[in-house]
Amino acid sequence: MRKLLIIQAFLLASLGQALADAPTVTDARTTVLGWFAGYEFVPTEAHFKQVGPLLGPALASIALDVDADLFARARAVSAMIHAPGPYTEPVLAAIAEAQAAESVLRRKAVEVLALNHGDTYVDLVASVFANAGDDLPLREACARALTSMPGEAARATRARLHSLEKSEIVRGLLAEPKALVAPLKATPVGDRFQRVQP
Amino acid sequence: MKKTRIVGFGPLLALWVWGGSSGCKNITEGQAQPGEVGAPCQAPAECTEVSSPTCLKMPEGYCSSSCSGGAFDCDDQSVCEQLGDQAFFCLDGCLTDNGNNDCRTDYRCTARPDVVNLDGREVGVCLPQCKVDADCEGGRRCDTGSGDCVPRGEKATGESCTNNTQCNGGLCIKNDSFRGGYCSAQCGSQFTECEPGSQCATLNGEALCLESCQADGDCRGGEGYKCRQVGSRKDQNGDVRALSVCVPRCQNNSECEDGFHCDAGTGDCEAGVGDPNPIGEFCAANAECQSGECITGDRWPNGYCADDCAACPAGSVCGTTPNGNKCLAACEGNLDCRGGYICVEGGCSTLCKNNSDCGDLLCNTSSGRCVAPSENGARVEQISIASDVPVTGALSRELTLEVPRGTLGFAIQADGNGSDLMIIGEMKDPSGRTIYDFQDPFGGELRFFPSADSITQMVPSNPRSAPVAGTYRFKLIKDGGQKNIDVKAVLKIAEGEPQGGTLDVNLFFAKVDGLNASSARNDADLQAAIAEFRSIYQAQGIAVGTVNYCDLGGSNGDRYAVIDSVDGPTSELSQMFAESGRAGDLGCNPNQAINFFMVQEIVGGRAGYIILGISGGIPGPPGLHGTTHSGVAVTMAGFRRKPKQLAQTMAHEGGHFLGLFHTTEAEGNAFDPLPDTPECRTSADRNQDGIVDYQECLSGKGSENLMFWAAGDAAEVVSENQGFVVLRNPGVK
Numbered sequence: 001m002r003k004l005l006i007i008q009a010f011l012l013a014s015l016g017q018a019l020a021d022a023p024t025v026t027d028a029r030t031t032v033l034g035w036f037a038g039y040e041f042v043p044t045e046a047h048f049k050q051v052g053p054l055l056g057p058a059l060a061s062i063a064l065d066v067d068a069d070l071f072a073r074a075r076a077v078s079a080m081i082h083a084p085g086p087y088t089e090p091v092l093a094a095i096a097e098a099q100a101a102e103s104v105l106r107r108k109a110v111e112v113l114a115l116n117h118g119d120t121y122v123d124l125v126a127s128v129f130a131n132a133g134d135d136l137p138l139r140e141a142c143a144r145a146l147t148s149m150p151g152e153a154a155r156a157t158r159a160r161l162h163s164l165e166k167s168e169i170v171r172g173l174l175a176e177p178k179a180l181v182a183p184l185k186a187t188p189v190g191d192r193f194q195r196v197q198p
Numbered sequence: 199m200k201k202t203r204i205v206g207f208g209p210l211l212a213l214w215v216w217g218g219s220s221g222c223k224n225i226t227e228g229q230a231q232p233g234e235v236g237a238p239c240q241a242p243a244e245c246t247e248v249s250s251p252t253c254l255k256m257p258e259g260y261c262s263s264s265c266s267g268g269a270f271d272c273d274d275q276s277v278c279e280q281l282g283d284q285a286f287f288c289l290d291g292c293l294t295d296n297g298n299n300d301c302r303t304d305y306r307c308t309a310r311p312d313v314v315n316l317d318g319r320e321v322g323v324c325l326p327q328c329k330v331d332a333d334c335e336g337g338r339r340c341d342t343g344s345g346d347c348v349p350r351g352e353k354a355t356g357e358s359c360t361n362n363t364q365c366n367g368g369l370c371i372k373n374d375s376f377r378g379g380y381c382s383a384q385c386g387s388q389f390t391e392c393e394p395g396s397q398c399a400t401l402n403g404e405a406l407c408l409e410s411c412q413a414d415g416d417c418r419g420g421e422g423y424k425c426r427q428v429g430s431r432k433d434q435n436g437d438v439r440a441l442s443v444c445v446p447r448c449q450n451n452s453e454c455e456d457g458f459h460c461d462a463g464t465g466d467c468e469a470g471v472g473d474p475n476p477i478g479e480f481c482a483a484n485a486e487c488q489s490g491e492c493i494t495g496d497r498w499p500n501g502y503c504a505d506d507c508a509a510c511p512a513g514s515v516c517g518t519t520p521n522g523n524k525c526l527a528a529c530e531g532n533l534d535c536r537g538g539y540i541c542v543e544g545g546c547s548t549l550c551k552n553n554s555d556c557g558d559l560l561c562n563t564s565s566g567r568c569v570a571p572s573e574n575g576a577r578v579e580q581i582s583i584a585s586d587v588p589v590t591g592a593l594s595r596e597l598t599l600e601v602p603r604g605t606l607g608f609a610i611q612a613d614g615n616g617s618d619l620m621i622i623g624e625m626k627d628p629s630g631r632t633i634y635d636f637q638d639p640f641g642g643e644l645r646f647f648p649s650a651d652s653i654t655q656m657v658p659s660n661p662r663s664a665p666v667a668g669t670y671r672f673k674l675i676k677d678g679g680q681k682n683i684d685v686k687a688v689l690k691i692a693e694g695e696p697q698g699g700t701l702d703v704n705l706f707f708a709k710v711d712g713l714n715a716s717s718a719r720n721d722a723d724l725q726a727a728i729a730e731f732r733s734i735y736q737a738q739g740i741a742v743g744t745v746n747y748c749d750l751g752g753s754n755g756d757r758y759a760v761i762d763s764v765d766g767p768t769s770e771l772s773q774m775f776a777e778s779g780r781a782g783d784l785g786c787n788p789n790q791a792i793n794f795f796m797v798q799e800i801v802g803g804r805a806g807y808i809i810l811g812i813s814g815g816i817p818g819p820p821g822l823h824g825t826t827h828s829g830v831a832v833t834m835a836g837f838r839r840k841p842k843q844l845a846q847t848m849a850h851e852g853g854h855f856l857g858l859f860h861t862t863e864a865e866g867n868a869f870d871p872l873p874d875t876p877e878c879r880t881s882a883d884r885n886q887d888g889i890v891d892y893q894e895c896l897s898g899k900g901s902e903n904l905m906f907w908a909a910g911d912a913a914e915v916v917s918e919n920q921g922f923v924v925l926r927n928p929g930v931k
Contacts, residue, residue: 027885034891037908039810039850041864042803043889046329050255050887053240069843070836074808081805103711104799104835107760108806115805136709137760137798141806169756 028058032079036062036072048082056080056087063091063105070102077108084116093121096128107141114145122146122153129161136167143173224316225275225291227300230261235276236290236324237261238302248273254287255887257304257326262287277310277323289323298346300324306346309394339368353381355396356409356444358418361637366393367407372638375446375453378421383407384867399428399443408443417444424465456480456500456536475503477514478527478546480536493521497548497555499538517545520555530629576606576692576699578790578821578928583610586682593623593673599687601628603667606696607926608689609820612674613652616681617766621648622655623675628668636675645859645871647816648677651767651826654819656857659871661922688820690928698739699930701852702791704746704781708774709755710798710834715747715785723838730845734904734914735852738921740930746791748784750777761800761831764812771800772826775814779824790821790931792855793829794848800833808833810909811847813854820929830855846909853905856924860907862900866890872919876900 028051035043048055062068062076077095080088095101096109110128113121129142146158162174230236233246238258245251245261254260265271265278265286272278272288279289292300292307293315301307301324309322327345341348349366353359359370359379367383385398385407392398392407399408411417411425429441447465451472454460457480459472471486480500481492487503489511494501497520507516510525517526526545529535535546550556584597589612601608612620625634625644634644643663646655658664674683707714718724732742750758754777763769774795782788802809814827822828830851837844859870865888866880878895885894892910895901901908902915924930 031885031887034885034887034893034908035864035889037892037910038864039847039907039909040802040812041907042807042809044329046326047888049257049326052253052255052259070839071808071810071833071843074806074835078803078805078807102836104808107799108808112805136756140760167756168753 025054025057025061028052028054029061032058032076033062033068033072036069036075043079045082048079056083056085059083060087060091063095070104073102074104074108077105077112080112081115089113089117092116093124096121096124099131103135103138107138110138110142110145111148114148119149119151119154122149122151122157125149126157126161136170139165139167139170140173143170147173225277225293225321226315227293227296229300229302230275230290230324233261234290235261235263235273235288236302236305248288252287258302260290262289264288277321279323289325292322292324294320294322298327304345306344308347349393351381354409355381355383355393355407356417357381358421363637369406370638371406372641375448377423377446378418380408380446397428397441397443408445411442411444412440422447422449422465426466451475451479452536476527477503477505477511477525478536479503489525493519493524497551500536502539502548515543515545517543517547519547530631576690576696576931578931579689579691581687581689583685583687585684587674587685588680589620589674589676589683590680591676593675594683596671596673597685599670599672601665601667601670601689602691604691604693605665605667606690606692607656607658607923607928608665608687609654609656609817609928610672610685610687611652611654611819611822612683612685613825616679617650617768618677618679618681619648619650620653620674620676620683622646622653623673625657625670625672627670628666633663634672640868640871643871647859649815649827651772652819654815654817654827656817656820656927658923658926659857660873661919662873664926688822688928690926690930696739696925698741699925700741700743701735701930702743702746702787702789704748704778704786704791704793706777706781706784706786706793706795706829707747707749707755708758708795708797710759710796713796713834715749718747723841724844727837727841727844727848730842731848731852734845734849734916737914738916738924740924743931744787744791746786748781748786750774750795751784758795759798761797764800764802764809767826771812771831772814774831775829776824776826778828781823788823790929792818792852792929793823794852795829795831796834797831798833799835800831808835810843811851813851816854816859817857817927817929818855820927842911843909846904846913849904849914850909853920853924856927856929858905858920858923861903861905862890862895862907864889864907870905872917872923874917874919875903875905878906 031051035041035047051058059076059080063073065073080092092109092113095105096113106128110125114125125142125145129139132138132142146154158174162171165171165174233244235248237245239245239253239261240259242251242253245253248261248263250263252262252264254262265288267278267280267286275291276288277291278286280286290301294307294309298306304327305324306327307322308325309320313321315321328340328347329342339348339350350368351364351366353364354366359365359381362368362370364370365381367381369382369384371380371382383392385392395410396407397410399406414424417423417425423444424447425442426445427440427442430438448454448460448467451459454467458467458469461468471481474486474488475481476488481487481503482501484490484492486492489503489505491504492501493504505525507523507525510516513528514525515528516523526547528544529541529546535541538549539546540549583599587594587597599610610622621636622634623636624632627633632642634642634646643659644657645659705718707718713721713724728745735742749755758770758774761770761774764771766772778793800809800812801807811830811832813830818827819825832844832847832851861870861875862878866878866883869877876899878890878900880890882890882894882899892901892908895906900906901910902912904914904916905920906913
């Protein structure tokens with residue numbers, strides 16, 4: 001938690017400077033917060049791309065803002081997959097490690113760390129897994145993260161954790177990487193139907 | 199001296215100037231160099247070759263500067279273009295015969311209609327490659343392989359058509375006025391232009407591409423079309439030029455708005471009455487009616503030509519009105535009547551406004567009808583329509599449903615099609631009128647929503663589509679393969695109008711932190727959410743009845759704590775909904791109740807992107823448990839911080855389940871079929887991000903409505919028409 005607070009202070013300080021220099025960081029934050037209010041709406045990569053280089057700082061500021069809506073914070077962490085780089089990487093690592101942070105934030109953080117940075121954070125994710133206790137969704141998220149890491153270290157870690165894990169659901173995730181890396185399949189709509197966001 | 203067209207025009211318009219004039223510019227081959235218009239940037243300071251630079255929020259940034267839409271704005275190699283509804287920016291010019299080579303990686307050269315450079319080569323501007331169809335102008339579709347926008351069909355704007363797929367612009371206008379169909383496209387929003395030879399014009403409030411013309415002979419005169427001037431502009435020399443498009447000639451007064459008549463000579467709707475009007479038409483004085491009687495007053499908007507019932511002429515029927523028995527224009531449905539009037543007992547009559555208009559009856563202010571109060575409550579009947587109906591990618595054989603008098607609403611359910619999307623492709627009401635056509639999904643009275651595995655399609659979608667007694671005819675269609683489908687209907691029938699309704703609720707708990715069926719009954723935060731949920735629904739006239747609590751239990755509780763997949767019948771979401779078939783065993787209500795599944799979180803996008811809730815359909819199967827659509831799922835993570843948000847999500851998703859659509863979709867270009875819910879259009883998109891968000895749509899533009907696409911503290915308003923729809927859902931007792 002201490003590390004998270006330090007990161008938070010550092011980023012808020014640098015963001016404060018950025019805000020003073022370029023008010024468009026505020027614009028970017030306001031823009032993505034507007035998207036994050038949807039009940040079912042999922043912004044696309046094209047949406048995030050149009051924000052440009054200010055996306056990372058904007059997402060970091062939302063994810064670290066304890067006064068922001070929890071769903072918005074969780075969505076900001078997930079959206080960091082669209083903004084890999086120096087602003088988001090330390091934030092993701094800090095949130096993932098912070099045991100006092102909301103579980104839902106940590107779940108997203110470990111998944112994005114793996115997707116954005118590959119095997120770099122095998123040990124961190126393994127540590128989060130080991131300390132997750134009864135938090136089954138967090139262990140699931142860690143298992144998914146490890147499965148999306150391609151290297152030998154991740155494979156060995158999965159095998160080690162598989163032998164210790166009691167939940168059949170998590171064991172299944174650790175054991176069947178092919179089923180895990182398959183992206184969610186969008187339902188084909190076809191040209192005949194104009195689909196309305198449910 | 200030869201005329202030469204040059205570049206530098208606002209959308210839709212090409213200007214002519216004399217060649218060799220000072221200030222001419224000429225787009226040439228080649229990509230933008232660093233710092234120039236079109237070059238990548240992270241901040242305006244990097245656009246060193248641009249005066250008063252700005253860095254547009256396009257992929258990797260885009261050096262530009264604002265301009266005013268003039269022909270000579272911007273530098274020699276860029277073009278002033280309108281982005282969105284308001285702002286003009288300089289965009290990097292390109293030559294279309296050079297493909298996308300003049301543009302940066304991930305950008306495409308988008309042609310500007312009728313614009314060429316000094317060598318006569320067609321000019322375009324560099325814009326981001328498309329990802330989805332909505333990125334394309336003129337109704338074209340996105341070829342995701344090349345990132346180019348390509349035509350949808352073979353026919354140009356203005357040509358005849360029978361369905362959308364035939365048209366370049368993806369839209370075939372079909373109604374009584376547009377005889378033979380008319381290829382078109384939606385236009386007017388960001389990056390949206392019309393194809394060459396057409397112009398964007400407003401038609402009945404909608405911006406549509408219409409065929410350009412200079413004289414009637416340019417239009418399909420044989421089918422009743424003419425060339426009409428819709429505006430004008432000044433060219434570079436200050437000369438006024440007409441902007442004209444091909445439009446249908448009017449053929450009778452009913453095609454004109456109140457206060458206008460159809461002039462057979464011009465084919466236009468002209469102000470005034472013209473010849474005296476027949477029964478049912480507008481009037482201001484008796485002399486304006488063939489019958490010599492014009493009824494006026496608040497109840498009769500724009501007047502109504504009527505007559506005493508002694509001998510009603512052909513095309514009229516005798517009906518009871520607040521002014522006594524009168525000859526009224528004959529009708530078979532509301533669409534046969536003028537705006538502000540409804541079809542009652544075969545005659546176009548005035549709408550009631552309050553109970554005093556209805557004598558012993560009650561006024562339903564949503565429908566405008568005088569109705570008997572319900573005495574015995576509503577009853578629900580299930581009817582088997584057909585079994586083993588072969589359904590393929592073509593319309594199925596015709597199926598029929600006999601709708602008895604007193605039917606408030608009905609839902610058609612078709613089961614067993616597997617993972618392909620299915621929908622009712624066509625539906626006709628008892629008068630034979632087509633009230634839904636899947637090729638024109640937003641053009642009819644009804645709104646249906648396709649889904650996989652099984653579908654539920656409800657009538658009505660709005661007050662205008664309220665069921666009438668008689669035979670409804672419909673056909674099914676699916677998105678691939680062939681399946682034999684069982685079809686049934688659930689009808690809600692009452693002696694009179696519903697005065698309200700009751701909705702029993704099942705809450706199924708997955709493994710959620712600190713909450714289960716036992717603790718939920720006394721959990722202060724959850725009970726606060728349920729109280730708020732009750733309050734929201736009460737505004738629709740629905741009393742939330744018994745709330746039942748049950749646990750999914752055992753491995754299912756763990757399995758469904760986090761819903762990782764939501765699409766298709768094998769997804770976790772669908773499999774969880776199917777668990778509702780065990781409602782009785784688990785301790786919930788196995789009969790008529792709406793099922794809410796309370797889960798830790800629902801993942802709807804990449805990297806675990808959370809969605810707040812999701813409904814099994816619009817609507818879901820009313821009162822039917824055990825299907826892959828039988829419920830609503832709600833994300834519970836963090837609900838203790840904001841129980842009100844949980845309540846709003848339950849009410850919003852429950853609204854979908856009961857038949858309500860989003861009043862406005864996120865892009866501001868699709869809306870629900872209800873006339874009394876506000877629409878927040880793209881013009882409200884102040885920050886030009888392509889999304890109309892909660893803040894942008896406050897102050898009466900719609901985000902206060904419960905069914906707006908985004909959540910917000912004030913988003914709990916429910917309109918009368920929304921109440922009308924949900925009270926007619928057979929799932930509401």
